[in-house]
Amino acid sequence: xxxxxxxxxxxxxxxxxxxxxxxxxxxxxxxxxxxxxxxxxxxxxxxxxxxxxxxxxxxxxxxxxxxxxxxxxxxxxxxxxxxxxxxxxxxxxxxxxxxxxxxxxxxxxxxxxxxxxxxxxxxxxxxxxxxxxxxxxxxxxxxxxxxxxxxxxxxxxxxxxxxxxxxxxxxxxxxxxxxxxxxxxxxxxxxxxxxxxxxxxxxxxxxxxxxxxxxxxxxxxxxxxxxxxxxxxxxxxxxxxxxxxxxxxxxxxxxxxxxxxxxxxxxxxxxxxxxxxxxxxxxxxxxxxxxxxxxxxxxxxxxxxxxxxxxxxxxxxxxxxxxxxxxxxxxxxxxxxxxxxxxxxxxxxxxxxxxxxxxxxxxxxxxxxxxxxxxxxxxxxxxxxxxxxxxxxxxxxxxxxxxxxxxxxxxxxxxxxxxxxxxxxxxxxxxxxxxxxxxxxxxxxxxxxxx
Numbered sequence: 001x002x003x004x005x006x007x008x009x010x011x012x013x014x015x016x017x018x019x020x021x022x023x024x025x026x027x028x029x030x031x032x033x034x035x036x037x038x039x040x041x042x043x044x045x046x047x048x049x050x051x052x053x054x055x056x057x058x059x060x061x062x063x064x065x066x067x068x069x070x071x072x073x074x075x076x077x078x079x080x081x082x083x084x085x086x087x088x089x090x091x092x093x094x095x096x097x098x099x100x101x102x103x104x105x106x107x108x109x110x111x112x113x114x115x116x117x118x119x120x121x122x123x124x125x126x127x128x129x130x131x132x133x134x135x136x137x138x139x140x141x142x143x144x145x146x147x148x149x150x151x152x153x154x155x156x157x158x159x160x161x162x163x164x165x166x167x168x169x170x171x172x173x174x175x176x177x178x179x180x181x182x183x184x185x186x187x188x189x190x191x192x193x194x195x196x197x198x199x200x201x202x203x204x205x206x207x208x209x210x211x212x213x214x215x216x217x218x219x220x221x222x223x224x225x226x227x228x229x230x231x232x233x234x235x236x237x238x239x240x241x242x243x244x245x246x247x248x249x250x251x252x253x254x255x256x257x258x259x260x261x262x263x264x265x266x267x268x269x270x271x272x273x274x275x276x277x278x279x280x281x282x283x284x285x286x287x288x289x290x291x292x293x294x295x296x297x298x299x300x301x302x303x304x305x306x307x308x309x310x311x312x313x314x315x316x317x318x319x320x321x322x323x324x325x326x327x328x329x330x331x332x333x334x335x336x337x338x339x340x341x342x343x344x345x346x347x348x349x350x351x352x353x354x355x356x357x358x359x360x361x362x363x364x365x366x367x368x369x370x371x372x373x374x375x376x377x378x379x380x381x382x383x384x385x386x387x388x389x390x391x392x393x394x395x396x397x398x399x400x401x402x403x404x405x406x407x408x409x410x411x412x413x414x415x416x417x418x419x420x421x422x423x424x425x426x427x428x429x430x431x432x433x434x435x436x437x438x439x440x441x442x443x444x445x446x447x448x449x450x451x
Contacts, residue, residue, distance in 0.1 A: 008333075010291050010294075010337065011291060011294060011295060011333065011334055011337040011338075012333040012334070012336055012337040012340075013125075013129075013336045013337055013339075013340040015125050015336070016122060016125060016332060016333055016336035016337070017333070019118055019121045019122050019125065020118060020122075020329045020332065020333060022065050022069075023060045023061075023065065024060070024118070025078075025114070025118065026060040026063055026065060026068065026078075026082065027059070027060040028114035028115070028117040028118050029078070029079065029082055029110050029111065029114035030058035030059065030060060030063075030082075030086065031058065031114070031117060031218070032109075032110050032113045032114050032117070032214075032218065033054065033058050033083075033086060033101065033102060033110060034054060034055040034058040035214055035217035035218050036102070036103070036104075036105055036193075036210075036214055037050065037051045037054040037055060037100065037101075037103075038051055038055070038213070038217050039210050039211075039213035039214040039216075039217055040100065040103050040104065040210055040213075042213045043206050043209045043210050043213055044206075045103065045104070045203065045206050045210060046100040046103055047096070047097075047100070049096075049097070050094070050096065050097035050099075050100045051097075052097075053090050053093050053094035053097035053098075054086075054090055054097055054100065054101055056093075057086055057089040057090045057093075058086065062089055063082065063085055063086075064085065067081070067085070068081050068082055068085065071084070076322075077107050077108075077111060077322070078111065079107035079108075079110045079111050080107055082110075083101060083102045083107075083110075086101055086102075087101045087102070103202075104195055104200065104202045104203045104207075104210065105193065105195065106194070106195050106196050108192065108194075108228055108316065108321070109192050109193050109194060109195070109226075111325075112192035112227075112228075113191050113192045113193065113218065113220070115234075115328075116188060116189065116190065116191070116192065116220060117218065117220075118329075119185075119188050119237060119332075120185065120188075120189055122332050122336070123181060123184065123185045123188075123237075124185075125336065126181065126241075126244075126332075126335065126336060126339060127178070127181050127182075127185075129336070129339050129340060129343055130174060130177060130178055130181065130244075130339065131178070131450075132343050132347075133174060133339065133342060133343045133346060134171060134174050134175065134178065134446060134449075136343065136346040136347045136349075137167050137168075137170050137171040137174060137346060138171055138443055138446045140163070140164070140167040140346070140349065140351070141164045141165075141167040141168040141171055141439050141442065141443055142164070142439075142443060143164070143351075144162060144163035144164040144167065144351060144353075145162060145164035145436050145439045145440070146162055146164065146429075146432075146435075146436055147162050147163045147164060147351070147353055147356065148160050148161075148162055148356065148357060148360060148428050148429055148432065149161060149162065149163045149166070149265060149356035149357075149359070149360065150356070150359050150360045150367060157362075157363055157366070157367050158367065159367060159370060159431065160360055160367060160368075160428035160429075160431055160432055161432065161435055162432060162435045162436065162439070163265075163351060163353075163356060164435070164436070164439045165435040165436075165438055165439055166254070167439075168438060168439040168442040168443070169442075170247075170250075170251045170254070171442050171443075171446060172442045172445075173247045173250070174247065175442070175445055175446060175449060177240075177243065177244045177247060178449065180240050180243070180244075181240070184236055184237055184240045186221075187233055187236060188233045188234070188236070188237055189220050189221055190215075190220055190221045190222070190223045190227070190233065191211065191214055191215040191218060191220045191221070191222055191223070192226060192227060192228070193210075193211045193214055193215075193226060194225075194226025194227075194228055195207070195226075197315045197316075198225070198226040198228055198315050200226075228315060228316055228317075228321075229312035229313070229314065229315060229316065229317050229320075229321070231309060231310045231312065231320070231321070231324070232310065234306065234309075234324055234328060235306050235307055235309070235310050237328065237332075238302070238303050238306040238307075238327070238328055238331050239303055239306070239307070241299070241303075241331050241332060241335040242299050242300060242302075242303035242331070244335055244339075245295050245296050245299040245331075245334065245335045245338055246296060246299075246300070248292050248295070248296060248335075248338045248339060248342050249292060249293050249295070249296025249297075249338070250296075251292075251342060251346075252288070252289040252290075252292035252293050252296070252338075252342055252345070253289070253293060255268070255286065255289050255345060255346075255349070256286045256289040256290070256293070259284075259286045259289075263355075263359065264352060264355050265351070265352050265355050265356045265359065266349060266350065266351060266352065267284065267349070267350040267352065268284070268286045268287070268288055268289065268345050268348070268349065268350075269288075269344065269345065269347075269348025269349065269350070270284060286345075288341045288342065288344055288345035289341075289342075289345060291337065291338065291341040292338040292341050292342045292345075294334075294338075295334040295335065295337055295338035296338065298334055299331055299334050299335065302327050302330055302331045302334075303331065305323060305327050306324060306327050306328060306331070308320075308323075309321070309323045309324050309327070360428050364396060364400075364401065364402040364403060365396075365402045365403035365404050365426045366393055366396060366397070366403050367428070368403060368425065368426040368427075368428065368431060369389050369390075369392075369393050369403060370431075371425045371426065371430075371431045372389050372403070372407060372417075372422070372425050372426065373385045373386050373388075373389040375417060375421070375425050376388060376389065376413070376416065376417070379416045379417075380416075388410075388413070389407075392406045392407050392410065403426060404422065404423070404426045407422060407426075408422060
């Protein structure tokens with residue numbers, strides 16, 4: 001079977017593609033079957049000698065995956081034809097052991113617990129790459145803690161900030177996602193084992209003991225009760241990844257806007273063949289941001305699908321559970337791809353400090369109007385000061401002069417504020433507020449998290 005489409009490398013990572021490959025998906029289900037055999041033998045439900053034959057057959061390279069996919073169309077899930085093939089493999093070497101394959105379990109037990117094993121791997125991979133992204137963002141925040149740039153609201157120039165403040169804002173959001181990942185991994189690291197209707201009736205009084213042994217074998221937690229049609233754990237993973245992908249998209253959107261020719265404050269890393277155009281040799285497109293934004297556009301609808309899957313019937317779902325099978329892996333793949341792409345972008349990001357400074361000045365000081373207005377408020381009151389500076393801004397625009405020149409020529413204002421004080425008021429580096437303090441606060445939290 002082909003595990004991916006031609007575009008998969010754009011929208012996933014190699015590690016995540018491997019975790020959700022056909023072979024690894026099958027192997028995780030077989031790992032559950034092998035662990036189940038050991039748990040059953042430990043509790044005396046099946047003979048100990050059956051375990052070796054079953055465990056030895058639980059290898060994905062012994063399974064005909066093409067046939068498995070074909071037969072799943074008739075059976076309705078992958079577990080039924082997988083167990084058929086597994087039983088045949090065991091029977092070929094030990095007919096007695098073959099009688100004990102899949103003892104006491106239902107198909108959903110194997111599929112769900114196999115998925116949990118994949119999710120633990122996937123979350124660990126995302127956690128590792130998220131730490132790399134956090135480190136890269138922290139480096140920018142530290143390096144550019146005091147680098148002035150223009151802040152923008154409603155896509156327009158607002159007030160001076162620092163690039164460190166912007167990077168710290170990105171980092172702060174990532175730190176929250178790191179917290180969420182820890183919680184989500186704990187919540188989803190649970191075994192699913194309930195038998196046909198969630199009561200483990202087929203195992204009699206051994207049901208709970210086997211469940212505990214199975215959880216121990218797989219290094220998972222035993223929940224209070226099987227959760228066949230209670231899908232909040234699965235939905236929580238998807239929803240959390242939706243939040244993460246949204247933040248990755250926010251960062252990519254910001255960076256891509258800063259790479260625009262007219263702004264040119266940031267550049268994605270460049271290399272041979274990266275970001276080029278098929279017709280325009282001059283182009284340096286933000287391809288990493290593009291891939292990240294693609295995921296951010298696609299994931300919300302998939303999360304919506306996953307949430308709708310929570311409404312399931314009685315003790316086994318008809319359609320809702322099955323709709324998760326491709327939806328959640330796609331969310332995870334897209335999230336991983338977006339994270340991988342953005343890590344590359346941030347780690348290799350070029351910051352054009354001089355351009356940031358020159359962009360502050362393109363309005364000839366208008367962005368410092370608030371600074372002057374606040375200072376004048378102490379003399380004139382807020383409303384009168386605002387009106388005076390607003391009129392000065394209009395005059396500066398009309399005459400193509402700087403705000404300083406207009407204000408400095410105002411004799412009334414000169415009687416209130418000296419020329420030297422006015423020069424300080426219109427200097428962007430003197431109106432950065434608590435930007436550096438905020439950066440330091442986020443960097444402190446990042447360091448504490450690492451240790």
